Amino acid sequence: MPFDILGKALVDYFEGHYDQDIITHSSLEEEDVLPLPYLFRNFKDMPLIEQRALEICYGNILDIGCGSGSHSLWLQEIGLNVTALDSSKGAIEVCQKRGLETTVLSEILEFKQNGYDTLLLLMNGIGIVGQLQKLKDFLNHLKSLMKPNGQILLDSSDIIYMFEIDENDGGHWVPRNVDYYGEVEFQMEYKGEKGPIFDWLYLDYSTLNEYAARCGFKTELLVQGEHYDYLAKLTLT
Template sequence: MTKDILGQALLDYQNENYSEDITTYSPTLDEEDVMPLPYLFRDYSQMPQLEKKALRLCKGKVLDIGAGSGSHSLYLQEKKVDVTALDNSSGAIETCRLRGVEKTILQPILEYSGETYDTLLLLMNGIGLAGRAANLNTFLKHLTSLLKPNGQILLDSSDIIYMFEEDEDGGVWVPNTGNYYGEVDFQMTYKEQKGKTFNWLYLDYKSLENAAELAGLSCEMVLEGEHYDYLARLWKDSSK
């Protein structure tokens, strides 16, 4: 059975057993980082502007994909929005329920079908769930199948080109691995337990725009963040 590292950490924090944060290690970038658990339980006032803008743009029936602790769902629920939190982590969904999220689904997004929504919300680099650039078309087409007519997809991501070395002429040295530079592997560690390494995708806006067009979607930049991050809105293009 795969360890639910994120879910266990969220439940510990929710149940007031907080003693440490999640550590993430990327063999791709050879970098270790800390994911502070309190940040995953932030309220609206503590959210970055990209997230606040996305929440304000939500309309109709909303599916919060990769809901985590449910912070975005809770805000929308408080605003009387019909929102459902979806996550493939049982601990995350249990945390959502304990916090008061009324509608939850425990399932990977690519295995979910049946209902359609006015807004699909994918925050905290939600496009990362695609895993690899080669999976984008399948991923976006599946999201499209969950949209009502005139529905929208709201997602944020980051262009991680800034992480690579710049030469004197302003060019960037990106390792020639044959893969898109935003494809990253991660492993989470929590309380001496290591999770399985998983694929994650950071996508520059132009690449998102191209992928959206291939999937029959229109795409617009809604807001640019302070550090290579952005919020985008996608919708079905009736002319395609």
């Protein structure tokens, strides 16, 4: 089994053993830091996109890629029925210790329970798709989990700004070895140990709208952030 980088870090922080953050390596930049305290933030410290998403959740909610459970906890505290799902064993352990009543340890594509009013994918939650070619199947799977009048709330970022502009035609220089410029390879490192390399998807709103329509969804842009990020709502047409 690959080392559960995220889970190990979350457990350490929760148990009071915080002395290092997660280091991320990606195909976009050599190294960055993911501060562990940020993963345990409360509602008032969340960005506007996350606050807005949480405020419009309703009914039976599935928090996909819940991490430490901060979003689920807020929803539970205001009286909503929320299930926190993550593929990290350590993350689910922390969620349970923080008081979440309903948790599931599973990959989302292996999760089959349906009947949800709100599917929540925050902190660039749609990124777990990994590659654009997998987006259609992913959205169809989400469709199978939700009620006909349900909603999907997700955020992402358009990272085209990270690529140089061609002075001749105004276009952007993007890598030739990827099918879509928002496909990025990531690797997490914690306390000197590295996890497996995995694919992550940053999805611009126009492309999301196009693929969602193919799957029978109507897409609505709810919030545009200050850093090319956005919050979108998908409902069935």
